[in-house]
Amino acid sequence: MSIFTCRADFLPFSPPSVSPLEISEMTAAVKSGWWAKGPRTQQFEEAFAAYTGAKYAVGVNSCTAALHIALIAAGVRSGDEVITTPYTFCSTVNTILHVGATPVFVDIDPDTGLMDPRLAEAAITPRTKAIVPVHFSGMACDLDALYALADRHGLFVSEDAAHAVETRYKGKRIGGGAPGAVSFSFYATKNLATGEGGMLCTDRKDIAERARMLASHGMSAGAWNRYGKGGAWRYEVEEPGFKYNMFDLQAALGLAQLERMPQLQADRLAAAAVYDKAFAGMPQLALQENPAYSTHSRHLYVLRLRPEALAIDRDQFIQELAARNIGASVHFIPVHLLHAYQRRYGFKPGDFPLAEAFFAQEISMPLHAGLSAADAAYVTEAVRDIVAAHLADI
Numbered sequence: 001m002s003i004f005t006c007r008a009d010f011l012p013f014s015p016p017s018v019s020p021l022e023i024s025e026m027t028a029a030v031k032s033g034w035w036a037k038g039p040r041t042q043q044f045e046e047a048f049a050a051y052t053g054a055k056y057a058v059g060v061n062s063c064t065a066a067l068h069i070a071l072i073a074a075g076v077r078s079g080d081e082v083i084t085t086p087y088t089f090c091s092t093v094n095t096i097l098h099v100g101a102t103p104v105f106v107d108i109d110p111d112t113g114l115m116d117p118r119l120a121e122a123a124i125t126p127r128t129k130a131i132v133p134v135h136f137s138g139m140a141c142d143l144d145a146l147y148a149l150a151d152r153h154g155l156f157v158s159e160d161a162a163h164a165v166e167t168r169y170k171g172k173r174i175g176g177g178a179p180g181a182v183s184f185s186f187y188a189t190k191n192l193a194t195g196e197g198g199m200l201c202t203d204r205k206d207i208a209e210r211a212r213m214l215a216s217h218g219m220s221a222g223a224w225n226r227y228g229k230g231g232a233w234r235y236e237v238e239e240p241g242f243k244y245n246m247f248d249l250q251a252a253l254g255l256a257q258l259e260r261m262p263q264l265q266a267d268r269l270a271a272a273a274v275y276d277k278a279f280a281g282m283p284q285l286a287l288q289e290n291p292a293y294s295t296h297s298r299h300l301y302v303l304r305l306r307p308e309a310l311a312i313d314r315d316q317f318i319q320e321l322a323a324r325n326i327g328a329s330v331h332f333i334p335v336h337l338l339h340a341y342q343r344r345y346g347f348k349p350g351d352f353p354l355a356e357a358f359f360a361q362e363i364s365m366p367l368h369a370g371l372s373a374a375d376a377a378y379v380t381e382a383v384r385d386i387v388a389a390h391l392a393d394i
């Protein structure tokens with residue numbers, strides 16, 4: 001008999017971590033009167049570049065914006081093909097469409113959920129201009145293989161690092177030393193949150209300078225300070241750009257979160273370790289394989305159901321979690337299954353079977369820095385309770 005007791009309050013999936021530091025930094029930014037892009041944005045860019053080891057960091061208002069201007073800065077345009085994964089958020093793909101290029105999907109490695117570099121190689125045509133790998137859930141893609149491939153074929157690599165704040169590839173933080181562009185997200189659910197926000201990191205001066213210009217309407221450098229002391233009112237527009245820049249209220253939160261990152265990350269890893277310990281011993285569940293070359297930022301805790309061992313599907317499992325006051329999610333609905341892309345490109349179910357199988361079994365468990373060991377233990381008990389009540393008859 002189950003002795004499971006449902007908790008009274010809801011356990012949310014991934015709220016941001018608020019401490020007195022976020023509040024004091026935000027208050028100071030508001031009081032300073034400099035609310036738009038200004039000194040705090042610059043300070044956060046410098047701090048984030050130092051943290052990742054990148055030569056350049058350009059603050060933007062989302063990861064989506066960073067992905068978009070990275071492709072433009074790399075010269076990707078109408079008629080080009082860009083290789084990416086269907087196992088991502090729609091914005092990875094939208095930004096490829098917005099430069100007029102065609103997304104070319106390749107299926108995933110079924111054990112990790114990451115882009116398979118061999119399939120990427122097989123998808124290259126004379127029109128291929130770039131590869132957009134996604135460091136899904138917080139594990140790095142096989143970057144040596146992808147950059148070697150890019151070198152051989154003259155392609156640009158634009159890494160979607162929305163999940164990869166804190167991820168290390170062969171010991172080095174993602175974002176540092178990148179010959180391509182690396183786009184981070186600071187959306188409210190991400191490991192480092194500013195509500196909305198993002199950062200483009202690169203070691204290429206030309207990419208950084210063009211991205212910075214494109215993010216501020218295409219205005220010449222320094223125009224952000226045209227209302228400040230010593231600022232000049234005259235500016236030039238070098239090319240029609242976008243309103244994509246980060247602003248100082250976002251940067252205030254970013255500075256606080258970056259300072260707290262070691263503790264935030266330690267807390268996140270501790271909660272994930274409670275899950276690992278409980279789930280590793282359950283034959284009805286499968287965990288992600290972690291390639292030896294990468295650490296895991298634990299942005300997402302990816303749990304997969306083994307359909308043959310359970311008399312319940314993924315959607316029902318999530319309902320059972322919700323009935324026990326646990327917020328879970330799914331990452332991702334493969335992009336080729338979404339209407340807009342099906343209409344445009346004729347994608348259909350079955351086109352990327354490994355991504356579809358991963359999706360059918362995947363549950364992202366609640367995980368954030370504020371998830372206590374007791375909360376994590378409660379979730380593991382709920383999972384045990386659901387599994388025990390829904391074993392397949394074999």
Ligand SMILES: *Cc1c(COP(=O)(O)O)cnc(C)c1O
Nearest residue numbers: 062063064089091162185186187
């Ligand atoms: C969150 C996310 C994005 C978009 O980030 P925004 O900052 O909201 O634009 C892009 N790619 C992936 C994989 C994401 O999870």
